[in-house]
Amino acid sequence: MLYSQQYRIWDFWATSVDRTHHLFYLKAPRTGLPQSRHDQAVIGHAISTDWEHWVPQADALRPPLFPAWDDLALWTGSVIRSDTHWLMFYTGRDRRTRTQNIGVAESDDLSSWQRSSSEPILPPDPQWYVTASEESSETFTWRDPYAVRDAATGLHYLFIAAHDRRQVPGYSGAVAAAVSEDLRHWSLLPPVLSPGWFRDLEVPTVIQRQGRWYLYCSVKSDWYHPSNPFSEPRTTTLCFQSPNILGPYLPVAEAAECTPALWYACRPVYDEVRGYLLMGWRMGAEEGYADTPCSYGVDDPVPLCPPPKECG
Numbered sequence: 480m481l482y483s484q485q486y487r488i489w490d491f492w493a494t495s496v497d498r499t500h501h502l503f504y505l506k507a508p509r510t511g512l513p514q515s516r517h518d519q520a521v522i523g524h525a526i527s528t529d530w531e532h533w534v535p536q537a538d539a540l541r542p543p544l545f546p547a548w549d550d551l552a553l554w555t556g557s558v559i560r561s562d563t564h565w566l567m568f569y570t571g572r573d574r575r576t577r578t579q580n581i582g583v584a585e586s587d588d589l590s591s592w593q594r595s596s597s598e599p600i601l602p603p604d605p606q607w608y609v610t611a612s613e614e615s616s617e618t619f620t621w622r623d624p625y626a627v628r629d630a631a632t633g634l635h636y637l638f639i640a641a642h643d644r645r646q647v648p649g650y651s652g653a654v655a656a657a658v659s660e661d662l663r664h665w666s667l668l669p670p671v672l673s674p675g676w677f678r679d680l681e682v683p684t685v686i687q688r689q690g691r692w693y694l695y696c697s698v699k700s701d702w703y704h705p706s707n708p709f710s711e712p713r714t715t716t717l718c719f720q721s722p723n724i725l726g727p728y729l730p731v732a733e734a735a736e737c738t739p740a741l742w743y744a745c746r747p748v749y750d751e752v753r754g755y756l757l758m759g760w761r762m763g764a765e766e767g768y769a770d771t772p773c774s775y776g777v778d779d780p781v782p783l784c785p786p787p788k789e790c791g
Contacts, residue, residue: 488506490554494560501589504777505555530748548597554571555622565587576616609643630687640679641653714762716738
């Protein structure tokens with residue numbers, strides 16, 4: 480387990496090279512209320528050979544000096560390999576407006592990272608998405624970029640937590656998509672998931688497994704619209720599936736039952752020997768679990784639930 484008595488640790492993303500697993504994660508001091516971590520987050524880095532025993536490294540990325548678009552806190556992202564180096568897409572917030580934007584950093588070795596641009600990339604297109612000027616900084620959502628390559632086409636996709644302007648305010652949580660040939664120039668697309676059931680769909684993750692695409696995203700128990708099809712609103716990670724990377728994605732009802740009850744922002748990770756595993760961080764006082772042992776730490780993995788047709 481990745482746990483620290485000094486820091487709260489939560490959302491994470493991973494990649495592997497030669498069976499060394501690199502975990503990037505949000506971290507902030509344990510002092511103060513748990514909610515305070517969101518304004519103090521930096522991106523940590525740890526390595527492991529078994530997904531369980533982690534050796535912390537120097538922080539991957541920290542907010543720059545004021546003024547900058549990401550000078551307050553850094554939030555969730557993902558890492559992907561380009562033809563020449565590694566790219567990290569991440570969320571940043573600034574001290575002046577506290578809004579959310581997406582940026583990119585690059586590295587040759589997964590340890591030393593440099594921002595690729597002094598400005599954010601890929602703002603929301605008002606054709607489909609609510610923009611920062613239309614919502615307060617506390618309700619606006621444009622974060623958690625997850626990058627994935629479609630091996631069949633060679634195209635790259637970014638999946639982003641967003642608000643769909645076509646949905647009822649308060650239940651407009653959606654997953655936006657963008658496509659690129661080179662990981663540098665992006666074209667925004669309509670949402671791939673926008674059910675009108677949730678306030679937000681956080682920390683999207685997309686994998687291909689046995690010929691189908693699976694989209695994982697996380698929700699809080701008080702974000703559900705009464706029309707949602709799930710049996711009981713709870714803070715958890717949900718799964719949706721589609722034969723196509725751009726959807727349409729339909730809910731997998733069994734998926735929440737395969738997610739440990741105390742975990743949030745769960746993500747599948749791939750191990751060359753064990754196959755797909757599921758990891759998540761242990762919720763704590765902010766999520767209503769004040770007595771959770773080792774809260775705000777990334778837990779050891781469990782086998783990823785079989786595809787839906789095999790569940791149960």
